[in-house]
Amino acid sequence: MERGRLRAVFPFLAMLSSEVGLPGMPQELHKAYDPAAIEDRWAAYWVNERLFHAEAGDSAARPFTMLLPPPNVTGNLHMGHMFEHTETDILIRWHRMLGETTLWVPGTDHAGIATQMLVERQVTSEGKTRQQLGREAFIERVWQWREHYGGAILEQMKRLGASVDWSREYFTMDEGLSVAVKEAFVRLHEQGLIYRGAYIVNWCPRCQTAISDLEVVHEEQQGKLWEIRYPVLGKHGKPETGQFLTIATTRPETMLGDVAVAVNPEDARYRHLHGKKLLLPLMDREIPVVADSWVSADFGTGAVKVTPAHDANDFAIGQRHGLKSISVMDDTAHINAEGGKYAGLDRYVARKRILKDLEAQGLLGTVREHTNSIGKCDRCQTVVEPRLSTQWFVKIQPLADKAIEAVEQGYIKFTPAQYAKTYFEWMRNIHDWCISRQLWWGHRIPAWHCAACGKITVARETPAVCEHCGNANLTQETDVLDTWFSSGLLPFTVFGWPKRTRDLDNFYPTQLLLTGFDILFFWVARMIMLGCHFMSDVPMADGSERDLKDAVPFREVYIHALVRDADRQKMSKTKGNVIDPIEIVQRYGTDAVRFTLAAMASPGTDIAFSAARTEGYRAFANKIWNAAHLIFMNVDRAAEAGIHVDLGSENPANTLEARWIALRLNAVAGEMNQALGEYRFHEAANLVYQFFWGDFCDWYLEIVKLRLDFSDAADKATLALNTLVATFEAALRLLSPFMPFITEELWHAVYDGKPPAKSVALSQYPQANAKVVDAQTEAEMGQLQELIVTIRALRKDLEVPERELAAAEIQTSAAMQRLASDNHEIVQKLARVSAFTFPAESKLNPGNTRTTANFNVGLAFEKQIDVAAERERLQKKLEQYEKVLGNADRQLNNETFLAKAPEKIVAGLKKQASEAASLRQETLDAIEKLAQLA
């Protein structure tokens, strides 16, 4: 480490050492860590140097692969992304440092509806419609938009240091992926797992497309339940006077498409009407009364109007009773020609008109308030219309069966485990998947309609002629595929499927999927189904058959929590409580924000993000920065004395603090590896925080300062310096997955710009050595710390001025006397003691002494003693000891406890009891002494 380097890392040092001198140091030169000064530089370095590029077969170790849940190409980075990316990046960086081939694949999703809506809005703002533009031109516009603005989120990820392999970036509409999507569709079709038919689907009148069940969000709403009287027809097709069947409905406008009224066959009230005809009001259509057990007698009037074209249940009733379906609404939820005089009206306008007309005819009965849940389009919040339409479906049961088995067999593990339950629940009640969308932007379905025979040809390439009749007059299906169909294939299509590539051999299955529960069904479940289905047919790398175990798309799923605002509210644009991660990052630095997220990421618990916490972790970064400052200053001083740091030294300092910090590092490394392996991010973060700040800075650094005298006893100082720098270097590695920027900067500085690897991210993660055990050092350091802390507290109580030193006297065991003497410099410095002695008995006032299980310590400092306050303090102590003692004695006198409790617990309790007993006695003595004094 040379001065030049030091100045480069800490520019302010130049000022410090200049002739301006300390007192004159300009105020504006902040000594604090400035993340902005280093982060951009390293972010660019990592990308430009392609440090996180992985090749199949890079190492013998099992590869660790993860897929980035592709954000929408229209998306902007929000806190949820940053959280997800932070957790993923920590794991990825950790695994990379474990020496595994580590691959994180990034990409974006074309996001059919979302993107189309966005570009459509743009077109509209220019006074045009997408229809005027035409399909081809519109799609061209979307591509243009994508060129200019798409994938901003990936750029933001680069800035935040996500260690992904950018050379593998994909877009779900890329040529290669499009071929794969076609292939998947055609294969499913060949296997009889795709069919086309007219069914009730959820229709969004605004997006003018079908959407899947999952894309409908249900909302409770206060609505009305209207009763409508349908006249009963007599023998001659004439209404029987005064005879009505009263139905109840929440959607009167659909009555235009009624084809029957259904009652429960057991319902005695209506048994006489079975088989009779009714006259559908307003439409003057004869409709039958049918008996169907789906109808419950106790809801409404017990009679249900049947509108097969506009309700899924009614459709099922229609099927059972051979009824026809009459669609009365068009794509935009306006009444169509089937609706007679209501044609052209919007559904809600029609509703009002219909109710008014019914009332005029005296056919409207009781109107009740009624809460029901209505379905809205996930994308645009428009109320969804169940509508009969011709769509493409995936026959899902065979796929679901395998997907269930994969999880049941443990081939895929969920964390937190409870999500497996949710998964099973959904998978076991799954419905066929409607995969066609009436959009323009997306993967167009590879099917062609024949103008001659009307049949469909499904093919990988545009067919020349109809496969059924040979006619050449073919037009391609206009529908596109659900976006989730293509993203469900990603775990293998990103590696080149349907081709059998080296990547596919090496990286499939991926190891872990880390994502939010909101896309558990949308995406996770679909990937499992499609992966198990398609990859079962792909042989293993060695050519052997692939079992279900290896067909799964990932071996583990980790479901992360939600990031909420500081008041635990969901962040939403409408609430205006969205925290922009970029803004927070600019304020506190990426490392601090990442650390906040990690430290709060306890599995299964939502995160209430608060900037106060981030402020604390910025302070942590600053602490590390300043520790580096201290270390580098000493490296610098050593260099002046001709001493150079030897990081590879096999000869560590053999001082108490050096042995102790090595033990701590070893223990913390072990605990961190353990915690990270179990996705306990918060625990790992707290461990490294506590280690760096508490152990390393507060104790080790303070002590080691005493050793760094390079003018005198330089050998010891050299050893101390080597150990110091080596420990710091290891601590940086330990922290680096959490705070990649500051650790990268300082790690390079430690090596004076000549590091053994291009990045700390490519160095090795510290591992625990189980053989490193040194109970004596641990105990001695513990006792020394207790002594120092006790003296410090006593100083406070005695109000010894901060600057003043005080003489101490200690009563303790011979061993501890030796310990204290051997380390008297440490005690003197950290506890601000001038000197200490070991008289057999203390002559000091009780207020001047403190007692612990290991020692009594007293300070000779004159203070007017407040007897009452002192008695109170001692009484409180006494109560505390007696409580402990009572508790311990009670258990130790309990024979069942002694018989059943583990030995370790009993021994611990005994020790505790004896300590408490002696402390109690000491306290009693002090109280007595105090009484004599008074």
Next chain:
RNA sequence: GGGCGGUUAGCUCAGUUGGUUAGAGCGCCUGCCUUACAAGCAGGAUGUCGGGGGUUCGAGUCCCUCACUGCCCACCA
């Protein structure tokens, strides 16, 4: 209607398989500009672990129950 969580210090939250005196950060109080760091150092106060019952030698942790609260799923017109 089904299912899953949560309730621990003023605030935000940890607390792995039941085990010795329940922790952290922030905030609060006190004293320090101690040449790495005031984004700091040192010391300190604060809890009937939501209520009730049970199992156990032992419960914040397991079981039952009640209360409050959040979320997911569902075709009741």
